[in-house]
Amino acid sequence: MEKNLIKLKNINFEYIRGNSVLSNVSLNVMKGECVCLLGTSGVGKTTLFKIIQGILKPQNGNIYYSEDIKKNDIATVTQNYTLFPHLTVLANLRIVLRRKESLASRFFTNNSLENKAKEYLEQVNMVDEALKMPHELSGGQKQRVAIAQALAQESPLILMDEPFGALDEGIREELQSMIIRLKEKLNLGILFITHDLEEAIYLGQQIFLLIESNGSGSIIQKYPILGSIIDSPEIKESENFFREVQALKNYLFRQKKFSKHPEKIAEACNRCIIDESILIQLEQNAEEIWIITPHLKKDVHHPMISKTVKQNLRSGKRYRYITPHMNKETGQNINLFKKKFNEYIHLCSFSSLPTDDPIFLFGEIVIYDPSSIKSLGFTYLSGDNRGMMFVLPETFTKGYIQRIGEFV
Amino acid sequence: MSKAFKYIIGSIPFILTLIIYSILSYQQHIKNPEDRLMPRPNQLINGIKWSFSHGSIGQSDAIPIVKDTIASLRRLLISLSISGIIALVIAIGMQNSTFLLYLFKPFIVTLAKIPPLALLPILLLWVGISEISKITLIIIGITPYLCLHLKNDLEKADNLYQEKLFTIKLPILQKILFIDLLIIWPSFLHQMQTCLGSAWLFLLVAETVGANYGLGYRIFVVRRYLAMDIIFVYVAWITLLSVFMFILLSAWQKRYEWYYKT
Numbered sequence: 001m002e003k004n005l006i007k008l009k010n011i012n013f014e015y016i017r018g019n020s021v022l023s024n025v026s027l028n029v030m031k032g033e034c035v036c037l038l039g040t041s042g043v044g045k046t047t048l049f050k051i052i053q054g055i056l057k058p059q060n061g062n063i064y065y066s067e068d069i070k071k072n073d074i075a076t077v078t079q080n081y082t083l084f085p086h087l088t089v090l091a092n093l094r095i096v097l098r099r100k101e102s103l104a105s106r107f108f109t110n111n112s113l114e115n116k117a118k119e120y121l122e123q124v125n126m127v128d129e130a131l132k133m134p135h136e137l138s139g140g141q142k143q144r145v146a147i148a149q150a151l152a153q154e155s156p157l158i159l160m161d162e163p164f165g166a167l168d169e170g171i172r173e174e175l176q177s178m179i180i181r182l183k184e185k186l187n188l189g190i191l192f193i194t195h196d197l198e199e200a201i202y203l204g205q206q207i208f209l210l211i212e213s214n215g216s217g218s219i220i221q222k223y224p225i226l227g228s229i230i231d232s233p234e235i236k237e238s239e240n241f242f243r244e245v246q247a248l249k250n251y252l253f254r255q256k257k258f259s260k261h262p263e264k265i266a267e268a269c270n271r272c273i274i275d276e277s278i279l280i281q282l283e284q285n286a287e288e289i290w291i292i293t294p295h296l297k298k299d300v301h302h303p304m305i306s307k308t309v310k311q312n313l314r315s316g317k318r319y320r321y322i323t324p325h326m327n328k329e330t331g332q333n334i335n336l337f338k339k340k341f342n343e344y345i346h347l348c349s350f351s352s353l354p355t356d357d358p359i360f361l362f363g364e365i366v367i368y369d370p371s372s373i374k375s376l377g378f379t380y381l382s383g384d385n386r387g388m389m390f391v392l393p394e395t396f397t398k399g400y401i402q403r404i405g406e407f408v
Numbered sequence: 409m410s411k412a413f414k415y416i417i418g419s420i421p422f423i424l425t426l427i428i429y430s431i432l433s434y435q436q437h438i439k440n441p442e443d444r445l446m447p448r449p450n451q452l453i454n455g456i457k458w459s460f461s462h463g464s465i466g467q468s469d470a471i472p473i474v475k476d477t478i479a480s481l482r483r484l485l486i487s488l489s490i491s492g493i494i495a496l497v498i499a500i501g502m503q504n505s506t507f508l509l510y511l512f513k514p515f516i517v518t519l520a521k522i523p524p525l526a527l528l529p530i531l532l533l534w535v536g537i538s539e540i541s542k543i544t545l546i547i548i549g550i551t552p553y554l555c556l557h558l559k560n561d562l563e564k565a566d567n568l569y570q571e572k573l574f575t576i577k578l579p580i581l582q583k584i585l586f587i588d589l590l591i592i593w594p595s596f597l598h599q600m601q602t603c604l605g606s607a608w609l610f611l612l613v614a615e616t617v618g619a620n621y622g623l624g625y626r627i628f629v630v631r632r633y634l635a636m637d638i639i640f641v642y643v644a645w646i647t648l649l650s651v652f653m654f655i656l657l658s659a660w661q662k663r664y665e666w667y668y669k670t
Contacts, residue, residue, distance in 0.1 A: 053571070053574065053575065054574075055571070055574055073577075074575065075575060076571055076572070076575045078571060080568070082568075082569060082571060082572035084569060084572075084587060084591070085591070085666040085667075085669075085670040086590045086591050086593075086664070086666055086667075087586075087590075095576070095578070095582075095586060095587075096576050099576050099577065099578050099579070099582065103579070103581050103582060103585070106582060106586075133665070133666050134666065134670070135665065135666045135669035135670050149572075153575070153576065
C-alpha cells in the first residue's frame with residue numbers, strides 16, 4: 001500500500017568547498033504520507049528542497065525517485081505565491097495542464113483540459129474565482145490556486161516550502177486542513193518544509209529535524225511524534241529549538257500519562273494540552289462547554305479542538321469561547337484575562353447554565369501562577385510555558401460560579 | 409486634496425513662465441519694436457497662421473505643419489517599432505539563452521556607452537542624408553538602452569517565477585510566447601515611454617542635418633530668417649505631440665493592472 005516516492009540517502013551538499021550545508025541527510029517520503037521537515041532559518045531546508053527538485057546537485061549521496069514520478073514532474077508550492085501575474089486563475093492552471101501540448105495546438109481551445117482545470121479549482125474551492133487575476137485574490141486564495149496548480153501537475157509527490165508562512169493563523173489552519181483532506185483523497189506524498197512545530201505535528205506522519213551540527217553541515221534527525229522523549233544533545237544545543245522541544249516533551253509526557261489511545265491524540269492535539277479521554281468523559285454530561293482560546297471564530301478549523309468537539313459543534317452543542325488576548329511572551333495581560341473571565345462568570349450566573357454539569361475549559365493560557373488557578377477552584381492538570389488545561393470540579397454550581405466571580 | 413486644487417497647483421509653473429516671457433517680450437519690444445527673437449502674441453498668431461496655411465512653403469500646396477508632422481511621426485514610429493522589436497527579441501533571447509547573453513551583452517553595453525550623436529557624422533558619410541540615416545540614428549540611440557532595461561526587467565520576473573518555471577518545464581517557445589512576452593509587455597511600454605524624449609531628440613537632430621520635410625527640419629530652416637514666431641509654434645506642437653504620445657502609452661500601460669499590483 002505504502003510506497004516510497006522519493007528516497008534521499010546520505011546527501012551532502014556545500015555551496016562553497018569546505019563549507020558544508022547538509023551532511024549525510026537521509027529521508028524518504030511514501031505515497032499517502034506527509035513528511036514534515038522542520039528546522040530554523042538558514043539551516044538548509046530550502047537547499048534540500050532545491051536538491052530534491054533538481055535545481056541543485058549534491059556533492060555526495062543519492063536520490064531515488066519512484067517510477068511514478070519523474071524528477072521534473074515534482075510539483076511545488078512555496079511561500080511566494082508562484083502564480084503568473086498576467087494570467088487569470090484559470091489560465092494559470094491551463095498553462096500547467098497544457099504544457100505538454102505542441103505550440104500549434106496551444107492556440108486552440110481544449111475543452112476536456114478546461115474542465116479538468118475547473119475540477120482542480122473545485123478541489124480547492126476556488127472555482128468561483130476562476131476568471132480573476134492573481135492580484136485580485138487574498139493571500140490564502142492565492143495559495144489555494146498555487147495548490148491547485150501543483151495538483152494539476154498530476155505528480156504523486158508535492159514539495160511544499162513553508163507554503164503558509166506568510167498567512168495569518170486562521171487561513172493557515174484552513175489550508176492545513178485542506179492539505180490533509182487532499183492528501184487523503186488523492187493519496188499524495190507531501191514533503192512539507194516548515195519551521196513551525198505545531199504545523200509539523202498537525203500535518204506530519206513523520207517529522208524530521210534539520211539541525212546545525214558544529215559547522216560540519218546540518219544533520220537530520222527523526223522527530224518522534226509518539227514515543228520516547230528527545231534527548232539528543234544536538235537538539236539540546238539548538239537554542240532556537242529549545243522551547244519547541246520542551247513543548248514537545250511536555251506534550252509526549254501528557255500523552256503517556258493521560259491517554260488510553262495515544263495514537264488518536266496525535267491527530268487531535270496540537271500545542272495545547274488536551275486529553276481526549278477526559279474530554280469525552282466530561283462532554284458526556286455537559287450541555288455547555290467553555291473554551292478559552294485566542295482563536296476566536298475559527299475554532300472549528302483549529303487543530304487544537306479535538307474531533308469530539310468538532311462533532312459536537314456540528315450537532316449543535318453549545319460552546320462558549322473566551323479570547324483573553326494575552327501576551328504570550330510576558331503574560332502581562334493576566335489582568336485583562338481575569339477581567340474577561342470575571343465578565344463571563346458574571347454573565348453565566350444570569351444565564352441558563354445547568355447547575356450540576358461540569359464545565360470543561362482548555363486553551364492557550366499563558367502561565368502566570370499555577371497556584372492562582374488552583375485557588376480559583378480548578379483542577380490543574382498540566383501545563384507548560386505555552387498552554388494549560390484545567391477542569392472545573394464536577395460539583396460546579398451556580399453558587400460556586402458567583403463565588404469565583406467575587407474572588408476574581 | 410481635491411482634483412481641481414491639484415490642477416491649479418500644477419498650472420502655476422506654466423502661468424509663471426508665460427508671465428515672465430510676456431514681461432521680457434514686452435521690455436524687448438520697448439527697446440526694439442521690430443524685435444523677432446521674443447515674438448509678441450500677435451506675431452505668434454501670424455506664426456500659427458503661416459504654419460497652418462496652404463502654400464506657405466514654396467511651390468507646394470501642402471499645409472507646412474501637417475506635412476512636417478506626418479514626415480516626423482513616420483520616421484519616429486518606424487524607428488521606435490524597429491527598436492522595440494529588436495530590443496524585445498534580443499532581451500528575451502539573452503534571458504533564455506546563455507549563448508546569446510554572452511554574445512550580445514558586452515556589445516550592447518559598449519554600444520549604450522557611445523553618445524549616438526557622435527555616430528551621426530559616420531552615418532551621414534556611410535548612408536548619406538536619406539531616410540535610412542535618420543531612422544538608424546534613432547535606432548542606435550535607443551535600442552541598447554531598451555535592450556538592457558528589458559533584459560533586467562525580464563530577469564527580475566524570471567527570478568520570481570524561477571522555481572515554478574523549473575517545475576512545470578514549459579517548452580522554450582511556450583515560455584517565450586505565453587510567459588516572457590506577456591509578462592514583459594507592460595514594462596516594455598514603460599521603457600518606450602521613457603525613451604520617447606531621447607527618440608524625439610535624435611529625430612530632430614537627424615532632421616536638421618538633412619531632410620526635405622519634418623518638424624526638426626522646419627525649425628532649422630526658419631531659424632535662418634529669425635522666424636521665432638514659427639519656431640515657437642513648432643516647439644509647442646512637438647511638445648503637444650510628445651505629451652499626447654506619453655499619455656497614450658500611459659493609458660495603454662494602465663490596462664495591465666496586474667503590473668502595478670504585483
